[in-house]
Amino acid sequence: MATARTERGPRPRAGDELVLEVDSLAQGGRGVARADGYVVFVSGGLPGDRVRARLTKAKRGFAEAAAVELIDPSPDRVPDRCTHQGEPCPGAPWQGLPYQRQLDEKARQVDEALRRLGGLEGFELAPIVPAVERWRYRNKLEYSFGERDGRLVLGFHRRGSWSEVIDADDCQLASVRNNEARNEVRDWARSEGIPAHDGLEGSGVLRNLVVREGRRTGQVQTRLVTSPAGFPKPPVDLHTVVEGPSGGTAGPTGVLCREFLTEELGGLRFRISHAAFFQTNTEMAERLCELVAGAAALRGTERVFDLYCGIGTIGISVAGRAGEVWGVETVEEAIADAEHNARENAIANARFAAADVRLGVRPLLAEAGKPDVVIVDPPRAGLSKKIVRRVIECGAPRIVYVSCNPTTLAPNAAQLTEAGYRLRRVTPVDMFPHTPHVECVAVLER
Numbered sequence: 001m002a003t004a005r006t007e008r009g010p011r012p013r014a015g016d017e018l019v020l021e022v023d024s025l026a027q028g029g030r031g032v033a034r035a036d037g038y039v040v041f042v043s044g045g046l047p048g049d050r051v052r053a054r055l056t057k058a059k060r061g062f063a064e065a066a067a068v069e070l071i072d073p074s075p076d077r078v079p080d081r082c083t084h085q086g087e088p089c090p091g092a093p094w095q096g097l098p099y100q101r102q103l104d105e106k107a108r109q110v111d112e113a114l115r116r117l118g119g120l121e122g123f124e125l126a127p128i129v130p131a132v133e134r135w136r137y138r139n140k141l142e143y144s145f146g147e148r149d150g151r152l153v154l155g156f157h158r159r160g161s162w163s164e165v166i167d168a169d170d171c172q173l174a175s176v177r178n179n180e181a182r183n184e185v186r187d188w189a190r191s192e193g194i195p196a197h198d199g200l201e202g203s204g205v206l207r208n209l210v211v212r213e214g215r216r217t218g219q220v221q222t223r224l225v226t227s228p229a230g231f232p233k234p235p236v237d238l239h240t241v242v243e244g245p246s247g248g249t250a251g252p253t254g255v256l257c258r259e260f261l262t263e264e265l266g267g268l269r270f271r272i273s274h275a276a277f278f279q280t281n282t283e284m285a286e287r288l289c290e291l292v293a294g295a296a297a298l299r300g301t302e303r304v305f306d307l308y309c310g311i312g313t314i315g316i317s318v319a320g321r322a323g324e325v326w327g328v329e330t331v332e333e334a335i336a337d338a339e340h341n342a343r344e345n346a347i348a349n350a351r352f353a354a355a356d357v358r359l360g361v362r363p364l365l366a367e368a369g370k371p372d373v374v375i376v377d378p379p380r381a382g383l384s385k386k387i388v389r390r391v392i393e394c395g396a397p398r399i400v401y402v403s404c405n406p407t408t409l410a411p412n413a414a415q416l417t418e419a420g421y422r423l424r425r426v427t428p429v430d431m432f433p434h435t436p437h438v439e440c441v442a443v444l445e446r
Contacts, residue, residue, distance in 0.1 A: 011038065011058065011060075012035060012038065012040075012055055012058055012063060013055065013058050014055050014056060014057055014058045014063075015054070015055060016054070016055045016058075017052055017053065017054050017055070017068070018035050018040065018052070018053055018055065018065070019050065019051070019052050019053075019071065020033035020034075020035060020040060020042060020045070020050070020051055020052075020053050020065075021033055021049075021050055022042055022045040022046060022047055022048065022049045022050075022051060022074075023047060023048075024047055025046070025047060025105055025109075025436070026041055027109055027112070027113060027406075027407055028407075028436055029093060029094060029435070029436025029437075030042055030043050030045070030064075031043075031044075031045030031046055031047065031049065031051075031067075033045065033051075033053075038062070038063065039061070039062040039063070040053065040055070040062065040063045040064070040065050041062065041063070041064050041065070042065050042066070042067055043064075043065070043066045043067065043093070043159060044066060044067035044070075044088075044093065044159060045067045046074055046077065046094070046096050046097055047074060047076075048073075048074025048075060048076055048077070049067075049070060049072070049073055049074045049077070050070075050071045050072035051067040051068075051069065051070055051071060052067070052068055052069040052071055053065035053066060053067050053068060054066055054068050066159065073096075074096075076097075076098060076101065077096045077097075078095075078096060078097070078098055079096075080092075080095050080096060081095060081135065081172050082095060082135075082171060082172035082173060082434075084155055084156065084166045084167060084168045084169070084171070085166045085167055087158070087159075087166055088159075089156065089168075089171060089172070089173065090156045090157065090158065090159045090166075091141075091156060091171070091173050091434075091435070092172070092173060092434035092435065093159075093434070093435060093436070094434045094435055094436060095434040097434075099130075099134060099433065102430070102433065102434070103128050103130060103430060105436075106128060106428055106430060106436070106438040107125065107127075107128045107428050109406060109436075109438065110125065110128075110406045110426060110428045110438060110440055111125050113406035113407050113409070113410045114406065114409070114410050114413065114423070114426065116410075117407055117410035117411060118409075118410030118411055118413050118414040119414055120410065120413060120414060120417065120423050122422075122423075123423040123424060123425060123426055124424065124425040124426070125425075125426055125428075126425055126426065126427040126428075127427075128427075128428040128429070128430060128438075129284075129287060129291070129427065129428070129429045129430060130430050131281070131283075131284055131430045131431070131432075131433045132283035132284060132287065133281075133283055133433075134433045134434070135172045135173065135433070136172060136173065136174060136175050136176075137173065137281050137283065137284070137432075137433065138173045138174055138175075138178075138280050138281065139175075139212060139213050139214070139215050139263070139278075139280055139281065139282050140210065140211070140212040140213075140278070140280045141171065141173065141174050141178060141182075141210070141211055142208055142209070142210045143155055143156065143168065143182055143208060143209045143210075143211070144156065144157055144165050144207075144208050145165065145189075145196035145197065145206040145207060145208060145209070146164065146165025146196050147165075147195070147196050147198075148164075148165070148166075148167065151190070152186065152189055152190050152194075152195070152196055152206075153165050153166065153167035153186075153196075154167065154168065154182060154185065154186040154189070154209065155167045155168030155171075156168060163200070165196075167186075168182065169183065173434075174211075175213060175215070177213055177218075177220055178211045178213055178220070181211045181220055181222055182209060182211055185209055185222070185224065185234065185238070188234045189206060189234075192231060192232050194206055194229075194231050197226070197227050204227065205226050205227050205229040205231065206224070206226055207225040207226055207227065208224075208225045209222065209223070209224050209225070210222065210223040210225075212261055212272075213261070214261050214262050214263040214264070214282075215263065215282040215283075216263055216264035216265075216282065217261075217262050217263060217264060219261050219262055219263075221260075221261040221272075221274070222237065222238050223238070223240075223241060223274055224238045224240045224241065225240075225241045225242075226240060226241070226242055227242070228242050259273070259274075260272060260273055260337075263278065263282060265282070265285060265286045265289060265313065265317065266286055266289060266290070266317055268316060268317065268341075268345045269341070269344055269345060270311055270312070270313060270316075270337070270341050270344075271311070271337050271340050271341055271344065272311055272337060273311075273333040273334070273336070273337050274333075275331055275333040275334070276310060276311050276331060276333050276334040276337050277310045277311070277331070277334065278310070278311060278313070279313070279431065280431075280432075281431045281432065284429065284430070284431045284439075285313065285431075287429065288314075288402070288429055288431070288439065288441070289313065289314055289317040289318075291427055291429065291441045292314050292317070292318065292375060292400055292402060292441055293317060293318045293321060295400045295425070295427075295441055295443045296318055296321075296322075296373045296375065296398065296400050297373075297398065298318060298321040298322050298373065299321075300321060300322070300323065301322075301323040302322050302323050302371075302372035302373055303322070303323055303324050303326070303368065303369065303370075303371045303372050303373075304318060304322045304324070304325045304326070304371060304372065304373045304374075304375060305326050305327075305328070305361075305364065305368075305371040305373070305374045305375065305394060305396070306318075306325055306326065306327040306328070306375045306377075307327075307328050307357050307361070307374065307375065307376045307377070307378075307391070308328070308329060308330075308357060308376060308377045308378050308379070309327030309328060309329045309334075309335075309338060309352060309377075310329055310331075310334050310338070310377070311334050311337035311338050311341060312327055312337070312338030312339075312341045312342060312350065312352060314375055314377060314402070315327045315338070315350055315352075315375070316338070316341055316342055316345060316347050316350055318375075319342075319347045319349055319350045320347075322349065322373075323349065324349045324350070324351075324368075325347075325349060325350040325351070326350075326351055326352075326353075326364060326368050326371070327350065327351070327352040327353070328352075328353055328355050328357055328360045328361070328364060329352065329353075329354060329355075330354070330355070330356055330357070331354070332354045335352050335353065335354040338350075338352040339352050357387055357390070358384065358386055358387050358390060361387075361390040361391070361393065361394065362390070362393070365393070365394065370394060370395050370396070371394055371396045372396060372397060372398070373396055373397075373398045373399070373400065374391055374394050374396040374398075374399045374400070375399075375400045375402070376391060376399065376400070376401050376402065377401075377402035378403075378408075379404075380404050380405045380408065381405075381408060382403070382405060382408025382409065382411070382412050383408075383412045385415060388412055388415045388416060391416070392416065392419045396446075397445060397446050398443065398444070398445050398446075399416065399421065399443070399444040399445075400441065400442070400443055401413065401440075401441075401442040401443075401444065402439070402440070402441055402442075403439065403440045403441075403442060404431075404437065404438075404439050404440075406438065406440055409440055409442060413442060413444065416444050417444070420446055421444040421445065421446055422444065422445055422446075423442060423443075423444050424443045424444065424445050425442070425443045426440055426441070426442045426443075427440065427441045427442075428440050429441065
């Protein structure tokens with residue numbers, strides 16, 4: 001096993017093991033260490049840790065590694081609360097950091113991304129909004145099936161591995177109801193002797209299980225993905241989906257559970273179909289809608305475009321303060337939900353259309369006219385340059401950009417500033433405690 005040396009030696013290679021001191025955190029949440037000046041990004045390492053790490057990738061300028069042993073923990077570390085089979089929960093890689101340190105790091109990384117990647121200056125970085133709940137906050141979790149020591153397990157992929165699954169009994173990110181639903185499905189599968197799917201061998205049946213709940217309504221929605229096979233009826237209601245060899249699904253078969261889930265935000269009710277996106281932290285989704293409404297600065301007469309509107313969560317939430325809302329979303333099931341949700345909440349000034357945003361903006365402009373405010377809430381990949389140009393074509397005096405990835409927000413905001421907008425304010429929001437992920441609400445004005 002190699003160690004970090006003061007004398008230069010051969011550059012480490014993939015598979016080598018190094019003893020490293022982690023000194024900081026990089027964008028994306030991995031620890032940063034150095035071996036004789038050679039930068040190593042360490043998954044599972046936190047600042048102040050001394051770890052033994054195995055290199056998974058080695059390039060000329062840096063390496064990537066996974067911590068395999070915590071030799072000396074940082075004096076600032078707090079005990080892991082969420083563990084599975086003695087290992088830290090892969091969904092909570094930052095749980096060893098004190099919560100205030102997590103908030104500080106997220107705010108720093110937002111600021112760094114905007115300045116370094118976007119070359120942006122002169123904006124206000126508002127204080128980060130902490131999470132309402134630090135544990136048991138997720139309303140949706142996806143679990144994988146696997147085999148361990150000849151026994152079916154249902155939990156999470158081990159950090160850094162797509163072949164090993166560690167069993168979960170009580171994930172502290174999930175509610176008690178969510179954990180009970182997962183465990184009941186696992187117990188049923190074990191009792192019936194239904195095997196997990198093995199991707200390498202092409203054998204087995206059970207692939208994954210998604211458990212989603214309405215935290216305000218108490219409803220639970222489960223979705224079981226399997227390979228083609230017949231099996232006994234489970235003791236719980238399951239929406240069963242058969243997945244083909246290419247990864248595509250053949251649609252619902254077998255036992256059908258609740259077709260839609262209902263959740264409440266800010267006194268409004270929202271229907272969520274299986275294919276539709278909904279923020280996985282209900283309490284912070286409500287806070288996010290409030291922040292967006294404040295950032296939009298609506299006075300009751302404005303025309304609002306809600307791009308990537310999903311099931312209409314944000315658009316419907318701000319409709320009462322706007323003159324009219326026009327939503328665009330690619331997923332047809334989500335648009336059906338959005339239209340239903342507008343009717344359910346007696347929102348008469350919101351219209352929704354299923355369209356690719358890149359292609360749908362110009363027809364929307366032709367039909368509705370130029371907006372006063374554009375709200376955009378894209379996936380983690382952010383906006384392509386062409387879609388940013390479509391947003392610019394809208395000519396809105398104000399843009400509210402909801403981002404789940406500051407490293408894609410930064411270049412998008414830079415392109416908007418080149419077109420005459422100014423980044424006024426960015427508010428980080430902690431949607432996902434104990435992870436490096438951070439949401440942002442950015443305001444740009446002409």
